[in-house]
Amino acid sequence: MTTMTRLGLLVFLTTTPIATALSSWAAPQGTTKTSLNPATHNPQQHPSPLTTTTEQQREPWRIVLDLGREPLSRMPFDWARSGARLPLVVPCDFVQESITTTTNDNSDQTSATTTTTTTTTKSNWVAPRSDTISFTGPDGAVVRPVEGGEWTINNAASELQLSLRFPQSLAKHDVSIAGGSELVLTARTYTQAELDQLNQAYYQAREATWQVGGALNEAQRRQGAAKKWNEATQRWEKRHAQENVWTAAKNQLKYWKLKNQQDQALRQRPDANVLSSRGALPGVVSKQPSTMTENDPTSQQQHDGNNPMGAPGRTSNTGDGIYIAQGGIVRLVDAKTGQPGPVMGTWSAQPITKSLYREKN
Numbered sequence: 001m002t003t004m005t006r007l008g009l010l011v012f013l014t015t016t017p018i019a020t021a022l023s024s025w026a027a028p029q030g031t032t033k034t035s036l037n038p039a040t041h042n043p044q045q046h047p048s049p050l051t052t053t054t055e056q057q058r059e060p061w062r063i064v065l066d067l068g069r070e071p072l073s074r075m076p077f078d079w080a081r082s083g084a085r086l087p088l089v090v091p092c093d094f095v096q097e098s099i100t101t102t103t104n105d106n107s108d109q110t111s112a113t114t115t116t117t118t119t120t121t122k123s124n125w126v127a128p129r130s131d132t133i134s135f136t137g138p139d140g141a142v143v144r145p146v147e148g149g150e151w152t153i154n155n156a157a158s159e160l161q162l163s164l165r166f167p168q169s170l171a172k173h174d175v176s177i178a179g180g181s182e183l184v185l186t187a188r189t190y191t192q193a194e195l196d197q198l199n200q201a202y203y204q205a206r207e208a209t210w211q212v213g214g215a216l217n218e219a220q221r222r223q224g225a226a227k228k229w230n231e232a233t234q235r236w237e238k239r240h241a242q243e244n245v246w247t248a249a250k251n252q253l254k255y256w257k258l259k260n261q262q263d264q265a266l267r268q269r270p271d272a273n274v275l276s277s278r279g280a281l282p283g284v285v286s287k288q289p290s291t292m293t294e295n296d297p298t299s300q301q302q303h304d305g306n307n308p309m310g311a312p313g314r315t316s317n318t319g320d321g322i323y324i325a326q327g328g329i330v331r332l333v334d335a336k337t338g339q340p341g342p343v344m345g346t347w348s349a350q351p352i353t354k355s356l357y358r359e360k361n
Contacts, residue, residue: 050116051102057282058093060129060352063164063185065090065330067345068175074342075332084173086345090164091129091352094151096282098122122283124151126162137172144170149182153189157284160189160324163333177332184340185347187328190270192278192321202265209258216251219243270325278321279351324349 065088069080100120126148134143149163162185169179177183223243227236326348331340 050104053100055098055100057096057098058127059280059282060091060093061279061324062350062352063090063092063347064088064349065183065185065345065347067177067330070343070345073344075344078174079344080175082174084175086135086170086172086175086177088133088135090133090146092148093127093129094124094162094281095127096122096124124282125149126151126164128164135170135172142170142172144168153281153284157191157322158189158194159186160281160328161186180335182333183344184331184333185328186331186340187347187349188270188325190275190323190325191284192323195270195323198265198269202262202269205258205262205265209255209262212251212255212258216255219248219251274326275323276326276348276350277353278323279349281322284322 066085067080067088068085069075069083098120099122100118103117103119104115128146128148131145132143133146134141136142145167147165147167149165151160151162153160163182164185165180165182166177167179170177222240223238225239228239229235230237326346328347328349329343330345330347332342332344333339334341
């Protein structure tokens, strides 16, 4: 092949579409460019978190356990048989943690808008203010670790339940708790709105009973009044006409019915001496406003914010406080089933205020 022939062949290869195809085939893969339509391309095909915020609310309470044998308890026969008691004081914080997550969902490629979803997750737990508790045993002071569990309260804010765990065993005389045991504490609780309603129901029942009872007493007084002398007939006569027998019987039955309603209202109304002071629990708010009014005719005393059973006729100004009744039940959790088992004592609680507890700086 002559020199001119070779030169002509080289010019042909570099100027034809074949050269362009060969050049494109030999180019590195990273240099290939693809045109994307911004209207249809979406780099985020799944929801992606935008922000996550965590908020905690804490309310301090002083929990007092009184462990020992209770009537009809199913604890072992030899447990606390001597009648000994084991008191434990556990200052705790009732904690509610709220985690709010905001996500951006733009998986819909046909829509130009973005959907924002906010999800809030709440969890409640009890946080002891100290890692240990102490009590006095036969040989002196005893210190043991304590751990908090979860706490819950029903929708009506009428029953509180919480749990405490004891990693190590503790004992006083024949009252003992095995290491790793968990105790479940349950108690009746009252909001100020519920107490106001119970008070109002009792006062109304009492007022109705007093009215009917007063009418009966008046009728009895009239029938028992001293006789008067009638000059015309020259005889001693009754001052008042004889009361109708059926009317008297009807009023007496009405009185007994109202008295029974008053007794029922009184039983439902807790004694102020068995309630804690007013405290707070995270997220617990009274569902209904106070029913106390200034126009209540039975009002005789000023309603004291620290006295939940104060007299009616004063609007309650105690806010969304909660009261925990004394004599709550302490149960030992069954290690096999994880369910609350036999009763092993009682408990009570008081809110920790500045006068009862001073924060450490």
